[in-house]
């Protein structure tokens with residue numbers, strides 16, 4: 001049951017797809033006050049759990065901190081951060097049912113694309129307080145526990161994006177691959193050493209002077225034939241597209257955008273000037289339908305050369321500095337020259353310079369044209385990344401109709417999940433970031449974002465062999481499985497390390513599990529369900545399960561418990577019921593044993609994967625040849641089954657051609673009965 005409450009005159013965000021009449025009843029689950037914006041509050045009981053909020057730091061249970069929805073380009077994902085790149089204003093307050101009692105869990109979605117604050121017991125331990133602007137729509141979802149609340153919410157916001165099947169393969173990226181030869185080396189080294197690889201990314205270095213939709217001919221003299229050369233090996237190239245369009249005379253996109261009035265304007269109606277990688281840029285006004293169609297159409301330039309996947313970046317939008325503010329700051333700094341800079345003046349100067357980037361005043365100084373209405377950017381800030389991605393996805397429907405194109409974004413808002421996935425931005429080569437990624441996954445799934453993953457090995461800082469291996473052992477399960485790192489950091493392609501056989505084994509396990517991972521992803525997308533779930537979602541009656549912050553349910557049959565601590569030879573695992581523990585050194589080298597419900601210490605060597613199969617559940621594993629290199633090689637692979645069954649269990653196996661858009665459950669699902677004697 002969903003109730004809708006409208007306050008003031010909200011802008012149309014297109015976050016939801018379901019028409020719901022405005023509720024006549026009072027908003028009862030939280031106390032509402034309207035002065036200087038909307039304020040909602042309620043007291044939390046000691047055992048209440050708060051889930052949701054998508055891409056944020058800290059645990060799956062969000063209690064004890066404040067989260068601010070304000071899309072931010074911040075490469076330090078530390079636990080003091082209130083905002084990351086996305087804005088996902090949906091949470092669930094889960095109150096465990098006492099016997100005979102009515103369920104008192106609820107979900108709430110605050111559809112406000114400006115700044116929204118969720119104080120989940122930071123200021124006052126027992127109080128959940130939400131503060132939004134005066135113009136917003138609030139949806140309250142009453143359901144039978146969190147799983148049901150999520151399902152209703154997901155119906156409200158529409159079906160999740162479905163990428164092509166090859167995008168479930170292993171992918172390699174690095175900021176710094178700069179020419180054809182670099183990319184060839186990556187492919188040769190992986191495939192040559194028997195490590196499967198489906199895609200290589202092109203970061204900003206492929207462009208000519210960081211200009212969107214251009215290719216530097218010095219680095220890629222024959223781009224189209226190079227894309228073809230890669231395709232022959234079933235490797236896809238995935239170029240980055242940035243939000244800022246370089247200001248440069250005779251650059252057609254710049255010239256056209258100016259002439260047609262498609263860029264965001266400043267208060268005087270001039271095209272707003274910010275700066276990102278190429279220096280001065282304009283931002284395409286993707287909140288304007290016409291400009292959105294125009295910008296989206298530009299992806300065709302690359303698609304015509306064989307490209308079938310993109311990642312959209314810097315679309316919070318990130319601002320290094322604005323032209324206007326830079327002038328002011330420069331004047332102030334120059335005035336300080338020859339001064340004796342002391343405690344006050346030195347720090348003031350430093351703040352001025354650091355404050356040039358992503359400055360809040362800049363976000364208040366430009367405007368969108370939304371259906372003819374001039375809207376100040378900060379009021380709709382969180383919609384920018386969403387609409388840049390929507391621009392691309394809507395264009396793909398025109399350029400390559402019926403076909404899936406890989407697309408994901410850095411910034412997002414609820415609703416973007418219909419158009420693309422996200423990656424979780426500029427993390428670090430820190431052990432704690434394996435855990436952070438694990439904790440973000442179910443929170444993102446609740447918000448409809450299913451195609452997601454983190455930069456494996458860490459984007460910033462130098463990785464190590466053990467960190468990369470452990471990270472991969474978790475990322476085997478994330479739909480987006482991409483190793484990505486920043487320029488200047490240690491090279492972290494798996495072949496840079498000594499024990500290539502360990503990496504080969506682990507990555508091949510991903511491909512072996514692909515029939516399961518793909519099937520579970522597709523069912524989750526088509527049924528509006530979660531692929532990754534906290535344990536408590538599957539075991540609501542279990543008081544321990546709710547405490548577990550470092551294990552996940554992955555699809556219907558599996559629980560995972562990755563190692564995320566350096567030098568640990570294993571870890572404690574909580575089993576909410578008896579499960580089959582399967583230990584894989586490689587796809588073919590598997591052993592298993594039944595573990596009973598409860599706490600266990602499980603030894604897990606650095607080069608092993610351990611998974612836990614639920615009772616009466618099975619999963620398919622593809623039988624791979626030694627020469628298998630990409631997902632294309634396993635299209636017709638045979639399956640083996642592993643499972644924990646007494647007599648027999650049923651599995652609904654989804655499969656399709658991996659490329660056509662019209663996926664549906666009825667046509668592509670097979671119910672398979674797996675008997676105990678069928679198990680491998």
Ligand code: GLC
Nearest residue numbers: 175203204240313410425426
């Ligand atoms: C941003 C992105 C990162 C990319 C870099 C250069 O920091 O988040 O993934 O490598 O820009 O384009």
